[in-house]
Amino acid sequence: MGTNAIPLIHTSMGGNANPMDPSHNVLPGSNFESETTMAGYAKLLPLFNRAAMVSALVPMGRITGDVSLNGLDYKKTTRGYGDPMLQFGMNVIGPKPIMNIPDMLRYKPGFSADIIGTLAIPVGNYDNTSPINIGQNRWYGRIGTPIVWQFGNWVPGERTTLEFLPAVWLFGDNDDFVGKTMETEPMYQLEAHLTRDFMERSWGSLDVTSYTGGKATIDDVEGKALNNLGVGGTLGYQVNENMQLTASYSSTVNDNDSEDLKMDSFRVTLTYGWHSLVEGMRRLKSAE
Amino acid sequence: MKINRLILPVFLMVQVVSAKPPSLEPKVKRPNIVIILADDMGYSDMGMFGSEIKTPNMDALATAGTRFTNYYTHASCSPSRAMLLSGVDPHHNGLGNMDEWTAPNQIGKDGYEGHLNDKVATIPELLKETGYHTYMVGKWHLGKSPEKIPAARGFERDFSLLDGMGSYWDMTNMTAKVPNSLFTEDGKYLTKLPKNYYATETYTDKLIKFIDEGKSDGKPFFAYVAHQAPHDPYHLPKDWRDRHVGKYDTGWDHQRVERLKKQKQLGIAPESATLAERMWFVPEYSLLAPAAKAVIGRKMELYAGLVENLDFHIGRLVEHLKKIGEYENTIFIVFGDNGAEGNDLGAMIAGNPGTRDFLFFAAKWSNNHPNAWGEPGSYVGYGPGWAQVSMTPFSQYKGWLGEGGIRNALIVSGPVNKRARGGINNGLMSIADIMPTLLEVSGATYPKEHNGHKLPPLIGKSWTQVLAGEAESPRSKQDYLAWELFGNRALIQGEWKLRWEIKPFGKSDWELFNLASDPAELNDLASTQSKKVQELVSLWDKYVRDYKVILPSRSPFEGLFDVLPPRFPVTIGYPPLSSKEQYVPPKNLMTTPKK
Numbered sequence: 070m071g072t073n074a075i076p077l078i079h080t081s082m083g084g085n086a087n088p089m090d091p092s093h094n095v096l097p098g099s100n101f102e103s104e105t106t107m108a109g110y111a112k113l114l115p116l117f118n119r120a121a122m123v124s125a126l127v128p129m130g131r132i133t134g135d136v137s138l139n140g141l142d143y144k145k146t147t148r149g150y151g152d153p154m155l156q157f158g159m160n161v162i163g164p165k166p167i168m169n170i171p172d173m174l175r176y177k178p179g180f181s182a183d184i185i186g187t188l189a190i191p192v193g194n195y196d197n198t199s200p201i202n203i204g205q206n207r208w209y210g211r212i213g214t215p216i217v218w219q220f221g222n223w224v225p226g227e228r229t230t231l232e233f234l235p236a237v238w239l240f241g242d243n244d245d246f247v248g249k250t251m252e253t254e255p256m257y258q259l260e261a262h263l264t265r266d267f268m269e270r271s272w273g274s275l276d277v278t279s280y281t282g283g284k285a286t287i288d289d290v291e292g293k294a295l296n297n298l299g300v301g302g303t304l305g306y307q308v309n310e311n312m313q314l315t316a317s318y319s320s321t322v323n324d325n326d327s328e329d330l331k332m333d334s335f336r337v338t339l340t341y342g343w344h345s346l347v348e349g350m351r352r353l354k355s356a357e
Numbered sequence: 358m359k360i361n362r363l364i365l366p367v368f369l370m371v372q373v374v375s376a377k378p379p380s381l382e383p384k385v386k387r388p389n390i391v392i393i394l395a396d397d398m399g400y401s402d403m404g405m406f407g408s409e410i411k412t413p414n415m416d417a418l419a420t421a422g423t424r425f426t427n428y429y430t431h432a433s434c435s436p437s438r439a440m441l442l443s444g445v446d447p448h449h450n451g452l453g454n455m456d457e458w459t460a461p462n463q464i465g466k467d468g469y470e471g472h473l474n475d476k477v478a479t480i481p482e483l484l485k486e487t488g489y490h491t492y493m494v495g496k497w498h499l500g501k502s503p504e505k506i507p508a509a510r511g512f513e514r515d516f517s518l519l520d521g522m523g524s525y526w527d528m529t530n531m532t533a534k535v536p537n538s539l540f541t542e543d544g545k546y547l548t549k550l551p552k553n554y555y556a557t558e559t560y561t562d563k564l565i566k567f568i569d570e571g572k573s574d575g576k577p578f579f580a581y582v583a584h585q586a587p588h589d590p591y592h593l594p595k596d597w598r599d600r601h602v603g604k605y606d607t608g609w610d611h612q613r614v615e616r617l618k619k620q621k622q623l624g625i626a627p628e629s630a631t632l633a634e635r636m637w638f639v640p641e642y643s644l645l646a647p648a649a650k651a652v653i654g655r656k657m658e659l660y661a662g663l664v665e666n667l668d669f670h671i672g673r674l675v676e677h678l679k680k681i682g683e684y685e686n687t688i689f690i691v692f693g694d695n696g697a698e699g700n701d702l703g704a705m706i707a708g709n710p711g712t713r714d715f716l717f718f719a720a721k722w723s724n725n726h727p728n729a730w731g732e733p734g735s736y737v738g739y740g741p742g743w744a745q746v747s748m749t750p751f752s753q754y755k756g757w758l759g760e761g762g763i764r765n766a767l768i769v770s771g772p773v774n775k776r777a778r779g780g781i782n783n784g785l786m787s788i789a790d791i792m793p794t795l796l797e798v799s800g801a802t803y804p805k806e807h808n809g810h811k812l813p814p815l816i817g818k819s820w821t822q823v824l825a826g827e828a829e830s831p832r833s834k835q836d837y838l839a840w841e842l843f844g845n846r847a848l849i850q851g852e853w854k855l856r857w858e859i860k861p862f863g864k865s866d867w868e869l870f871n872l873a874s875d876p877a878e879l880n881d882l883a884s885t886q887s888k889k890v891q892e893l894v895s896l897w898d899k900y901v902r903d904y905k906v907i908l909p910s911r912s913p914f915e916g917l918f919d920v921l922p923p924r925f926p927v928t929i930g931y932p933p934l935s936s937k938e939q940y941v942p943p944k945n946l947m948t949t950p951k952k
Contacts, residue, residue, distance in 0.1 A: 227729070
């Protein structure tokens with residue numbers, strides 16, 4: 070039982086921080102370009118009569134970087150696998166988990182709040198002679214509380230939600246960052262999404278993300294804490310009962326200073342999901 | 358203190374100036390009259406008639422008054438309303454057929470005008486003449502042109518939906534040719550609806566305003582509160598939609614059993630009462646898949662919410678009358694206009710893809726995700742299975758002449774009712790009785806002529822003796838009630854009912870039932886009681902002659918025999934196949950295959 074999903078997330082990013090490093094440690098004057106894809110598996114299932122989710126994602130792809138650090142220039146393209154990420158989430162406030170077809174028919178998020186925990190395992194490709202890496206050579210993860218408010222009817226074509234994701238990222242030390250030790254303070258993330266259905270199968274959202282904190286220190290040389298805002302939008306299309314496609318763009322906006330994070334990203338996500346109930350509903354529809 | 362000193366003398370002066378001399382006051386103020394008509398509400402939908410639906414305000418009226426279990430309306434909307442307001446048989450008052458279904462051989466004939474004709478007088482016309490204020494809110498469905506609207510038929514104030522159905526939220530109507538509902542307010546056609554219009558709430562607000570604005574002259578009022586609820590489409594505010602989620606997954610079979618059980622506890626049904634057969638084309642609920650149960654159950658959840666919302670607004674009206682001191686002097690008459698609606702009106706109107714009305718429905722009535730039901734643009738009705746629940750314990754539903762089509766729950770409370778509070782009466786009552794009853798109560802008389810026309814005779818009997826506790830029924834055993842609609846026919850005399858209905862609901866032949874022993878109409882006695890059939894058929898023939906009944910050459914039900922599955926008796930537990938379970942052999946005899 071439970072819902073199964075395979076997400077494929079392709080991201081094209083550019084900016085002055087390693088896109089694969091969630092701390093977005095700004096390296097002034099640097100220029101990174103990345104083409105990465107994350108593939109994985111997610112399972113949604115009831116736990117203690119609450120909706121829960123476990124997932125695993127593996128990033129892969131290539132990063133091209135042009136970085137000046139400590140008087141040395143690095144220009145390199147690195148490719149391979151990044152640090153796999155494990156994620157666990159569980160609803161704490163909101164509707165009971167979907168256990169059967171009637172539950173599915175009656176589902177409305179109303180107000181719901183979850184807790185999520187993410188952990189990256191530092192086994193991705195890493196080159197200690199370069200600051201341009203897909204793997205991060207340190208443990209890191211986040212704890213967050215996704216919140217969803219439903220406005221109006223939960224009817225395809227009419228759904229509106231306001232969603233927040235406050236989270237804190239915690240980072241272990243990278244004790245071999247081009248031969249040095251990099252420590253990073255906790256980083257605070259707040260995502261906000263206003264989503265609205267356009268039609269029965271299509272929807273869009275306005276996305277705002279803020280990052281604060283996350284100051285990196287490399288061998289006692291302190292960097293600058295982040296205080297950035299990213300703004301973007303997403304278009305989504307439910308291809309069929311099993312498949313959803315989204316495309317989004319986001320860019321930092323308050324990034325005039327050379328030490329500010331400058332980053333933008335295009336992202337296309339294809340999620341294929343399946344559940345015996347969905348299959349059952351399809352059989353029922355075809356039998357009508 | 359300073360203000361009190363200034364105000365008190367002024368206040369006393371106003372009292373002195375405005376008070377009428379005692380000699381001009383009537384010795385006993387005549388009672389106000391409120392008729393609350395719930396559109397398509399079923400016999401068992403009120404709590405005090407066996408429902409699980411929460412109707413505390415209607416129940417309170419029942420507790421304060423009397424419940425009548427043997428009350429008959431007509432089988433459909435307009436004929437019932439025309440009988441109510443005129444006290445005259447529909448074949449005389451213009452509604453010998455529903456306007457929408459007038460048969461070719463009835464067109465242009467007297468009694469088949471399709472609106473309340475000008476050859477009858479109405480309750481408000483006669484009560485107004487005797488000094489009553491006359492108010493109407495809600496659904497009219499008795500004519501649309503200026504000489505046919507409520508203001509032209511005796512109502513001095515009105516806020517009315519002239520059509521038979523439509524959106525509860527706006528002016529959207531049902532067909533491509535009639536895309537907009539028509540409303541009148543005080544005799545003028547509305548170009549738009551008030552802000553924040555919701556039918557049941559707005560009707561109640563308007564009536565309260567009419568009452569308040571009219572009370573200064575001390576005249577009693579007659580209010581006809583013809584609610585659109587709970588007619589489909591089930592449009593109801595969000596707050597009322599999710600009060601019964603999952604409750605009706607147990608299904609219509611279970612719910613009918615539960616309602617009958619409660620009816621017996623309440624004394625509405627005798628201990629010997631049995632349920633009518635589930636309609637043969639309605640599936641046994643336990644055989645439905647969980648998804649189907651949830652979706653079909655959702656329809657009943659909404660219906661229950663709609664009835665509860667209706668009850669809430671009835672409660673607002675009652676509270677207001679209490680607040681202004683008029684409740685104790687108000688007669689309430691509460692009932693549904695016909696059986697609960699088991700027909701799929703949406704399919705009847707727009708069931709054929711490629712048609713004009715199908716396209717209209719697609720544009721205006723297709724907001725039909727189950728989560729959207731209740732919203733503007735959604736169209737949902739609950740179908741025959743739930744309609745039979747609403748009509749527990751009877752058979753059939755609206756449009757038909759089985760008990761489920763014409764028998765309704767009736768509550769009468771107020772100053773004329775001297776019977777023991779909360780009691781139950783089983784006398785044979787008719788919707789046509791309301792006119793003579795109210796004329797008697799108000800001191801009005803039924804004139805011989807009205808607007809230059811000789812008036813047809815009233816067919817009803819006054820309830821005043823019954824309400825005074827001096828009689829158990831307004832009818833003798835010889836008095837009879839008769840119906841004809843869509844070609845179906847019925848006649849009730851005493852405990853006997855003669856019925857002729859189009860196949861497959863009926864036999865296209867006369868059937869005979871003894872309602873005292875078989876209110877569920879399970880046993881057709883026509884073959885064993887041929888003398889009684891003959892006797893009642895001769896009464897029926899007299900009725901046809903007296904009222905110039907023209908049996909229709911076409912009927913909305915004429916093709917049903919070709920649409921519905923062949924009719925077989927519904928026997929609970931048959932076939933056993935459907936309830937067979939997996940056989941589990943004894944463990945010690947189970948093994949795995951040998952190699």
